[in-house]
Amino acid sequence: MRSLKNWTITAESLKNGRDGFLSYYQYLKSQSGKHKNQTIQELTNKSSAINIIRLADGFNLSRKLKKDGRPSNYGWSATFSYPFEIDTLTMKLLFESNMRKLLNYVSDFNKLKLTDDAINKLIHEETVAIFHSGFKTNGQPINNHLHTIIPKHFRAHHGARLVSVDLTHKRYLKALKAINDANVYEILGMSVLDHQIKTKTEQKKRKTATEYSFEKVAAQVDETQALLDEINAHIAKYKQWANETQSHNEDVPKELNRAIVQLRNGNT
Structure with missing residues (x-):
């Protein structure tokens, strides 16, 4: 048994432009396949996905007209997994707190000068959050987890510029893990250090030629x-x-x- 270093968060950039973004969004909401026995709740405004697309389309059109590089991906996916019971209201509170602190960090690091109103708009109207709970197709319970799609394009300097930020940089995931750990402790009173997980069993080593020969002789003796x-x-x-x-x-x-x-x- 060992302790977790952080509550688990996996993240990746959404590829293949608008089609890739929409495919992933529809997949998260789909009740079929491995989501068959799960409860799926969209915690954010249903227009958030469309707003993310509009931002990305606007940025990519501007870049195309200026002949300024290749098209930008539409968003950053981050999935939060929690190995304990958590209700919908608490999950939403945790999501909003995580996003607010992350977006403040992104703004400060990149000198975007995002206002509190701009960050609130990003959280409630331009970020997707979909909560999954329930069971796997084999009947085993799943970890409660939250799928988020975070925009990569921001109206910086009080809306004067539309800026793309590469959220796939390790610094942002590292910051998000620290933010999430602190918020889970603050909101739920649970420390990651108190949660024990089972280690994987060690893989069996290959037998040496001597061991193999000995076992073969022993088998012949038994016969x-x-x-x-x-x-x-x-x-x-x-x-x-x-x-x-x-x-x-x-x-x-x-x-x-x-x-x-x-x-x-x-x-x-």
């Missing part, structure tokens, strides 16, 4: 011993037969002959 035991059983049976018939001139039973031949040939 030979089994054959000897069988012959002894037949001999005992023969003695019983001889005593009963009062004659030693009868043919030896076929079972005994067969066992003797097998021993000579080294077969079992």
Whole structure:
């Protein structure tokens, strides 16, 4: 058993432009496949996905007109996994607190000068949050987890500029993990250090040639011993037969002959 370093968060950039973004968004909301036995709740405004697309489309159009580089991806996906019970209201509170602190960090680091109103708009109107709970298709319970899609395009400097930020940089995921750990402790009173997880069993090492040869010889010895035991059983049976018939001139039973031949040939 060992402690977690952080509550689990996985993140990646959404690829393949608008089509990739929409495919992922629809997948998160789909009740089919491995989501069949799960409860799915969209915690943010249903227009948030469209607003993310509008921002990205506007940025990419401007870049195309200026011939200023390739199109930008539409968003950053971050999934928060919690190995404990958590209700919808608490999950929403946790999501909003995580996003507010992350967006403030992004703004400060990139000198975007996002106002509190701009950050609130990003959280409630331009970020997707979908809560999954329930069971796997095999009936095993899943960790409660929250899928988020965070925009990569921001109206910086009080809306004067539309800026793209590469959220895939390690600094943002590292910051988000620290923010999430602190918020889970503040809101739920749960420390990541108190949660124990099972370690994976060590993989078996390959057998050496000596170990393999030893096991092979041991198996042959076992086979030979089994054959000897069988012959002894037949001999005992023969003695019983001889005593009963009062004659030693009868043919030896076929079972005994067969066992003797097998021993000579080294077969079992």
